Amino acid sequence: MSQEPQTEPSSQPSSAVQRARADLDAGREWKARERLVGHLAGEFDAEALELLGEVNYAMRDLPAAGAAWFGTARRGKDVDEAVEAWRERHGDHFAQMWSSLPRSVRERDGNKRVDALHRRAEQDRASATSGGSPRPPGAGQTGAGSAGSASSGDGGLDAATVIALALAVLFVACAVIGLVTLLGWLVPG
Template sequence: MTEKTPTDSRTSALDGVVTQARADLAAGREWKARDRLVAHVASTYDQEALGLLGEVHATMRDLPSAGAAWFGTNRRGSDVDDAVDAWRDRHADNFVQMWHSLPRSVREHEGNKRVDALRRRVEKDQPAVGIDAAEGDGEGGVDAAVIIAVAVGILLLACAVIGFVTLLGWLIPGL
């Protein structure tokens, strides 16, 4: 009987994700394979899973997402070039948006020349902010805290106006 080391268990778990995703694909459940792989590569840098994720996105005709997945791998070819071009086009070559569209594990992994070059470009474009300080700002949406602050401000202003009118009613009878 052979004893499994923690590394063996981790490797088999990683292999399991890719195997399950391939089974999902074979069963015609591209969406399930995509969700499984996205969850996996969010926390684990796995070139095989990223490559398969790119293939799934390409199968689902989401070329920009395929480009983002393949950008984090060593995979090359005209299909990869087309997908990366579509990814760049989706973000209009906004390097900060492109950076944040990559899975976290790809952004944290060093050693991929293309990803490292993008990291340097983002750091150059946003030296004061840094590449991780603007997490989630890539889409240009409004922060929920701003919406809440504005709502509370409007509520306080309404209360102040009502209080002022009530005070005037007390001071000036018959108003």
């Protein structure tokens, strides 16, 4: 992470924020979001970050709003709701949460919450690299990492893999029986 001096936000909004507000006034929330995301990929802008959270919240993308607002000083019921949705989306997988933050937020030192998340993400990565598990198996996993994956993570097979193998064996057996039966009809015995 780069060590940049903390500067006070200017009283004049950036051109990206001004254009995003114009997009919002014109009813183009999606365009405002794209504009803000692109702007924040290149530089840290607290006002743009806060507006991005507002746009995502208005679009009912609570996890994205939570990721944006996590890097700001903004507080309130809407922020708590969005941050909780963001944490739920990632199942408290700290490395995923870290990577979902805008790049400019990840590259800027000085935000205690963001710095703490970075430390937890690094601990999870170090634990996973050393063969440990950052959390108990199945804890906080959602989607592809939950039940139904190809392996249980400890080298064993899970139920889905066993069922798939059984169906494959059954398919091959039926194909062989069908071929033998067909040959019996075609070749007089």
